[in-house]
Amino acid sequence: MRQDIRQAAPPRVAELWERDFAQRISLAYPGDTARGVFCLSLLDTVGELGDGVMMRRCLAVSGERGFVAFFNYPIATYLRMVATALPLLAVEHGSTEEALRQLGRRAAADFRKSTAGKAMGVMQAGGDPRRLLDSLPVVYRVALNFGEFELTWVAPAHARFTMRNTFMPVPFHEGVLLELVRKMNVQRSWVLGCQTEPLDSEYEIFWE
Known part of the structure; x- marks a missing residue:
């Protein structure tokens, strides 16, 4: 069996991204919104990795019971969900930057298929x-x-x-x-x- 060499981001890198997202969330106003399709896309991405606990954590930090693709939700909600899932996604893709890049690709693909x-x-x-x-x-x-x-x-x-x-x-x-x-x-x-x-x-x- 081939050994899985994927590792979590070094603590310093993870801390820098935590601060980065905290700043972005602090700068967002409640009226700054994005389509619910992006929140659903993130939940699907995490779900496909087989981590039901992380899916529930992402939903919990959102403060929502669920999402409707066409509805608008505060961008701060999405940012909190991404920040929560990022350690898992970084392990999957080898780095935080690549995890964000792949998350963006998935978001764009899912938006294209939305109404x-x-x-x-x-x-x-x-x-x-x-x-x-x-x-x-x-x-x-x-x-x-x-x-x-x-x-x-x-x-x-x-x-x-x-x-x-x-x-x-x-x-x-x-x-x-x-x-x-x-x-x-x-x-x-x-x-x-x-x-x-x-x-x-x-x-x-x-x-x-």
Whole structure:
């Protein structure tokens, strides 16, 4: 039997992420909301790892009895759930950053299959990179009721996506964007993000 070498994040790294999420939660107002599909996506992700205890813990910290995909819930609720599940997900994916990235990919995929996502034809059709990327600000505004989003073109195969006043960390949004640009009719694509302010970030999206 092959030995499982996955390990929890070092205490220092885990502590830094705990502080990071605590700051993000403290900056969120009750009126900053996101679709319930993201909370359901997180619960499904944890459930698929076979950890019923962690699922119950995530639901307990949310303060909700359950979620409706199309309804809006405080982003602080989602942040608390992610922070609770992150140690488990970090072990599964090898690092906290990769866990957030994969969580973002799953969130984007589940949003695409939701009622709101299906209503946005561009998310289903994909194909044309410019059409898909030009729609990113609209996609984000449908999913969230906060934040400012701007897409600019650096070159024909290079776009820059800027986010202001959003709450999830950079690796999570990298995962969201990676999943969305996967629909582009190109050979390869990359997303590289950086944090510019506590709640602001920029993402370089390019392909060939």
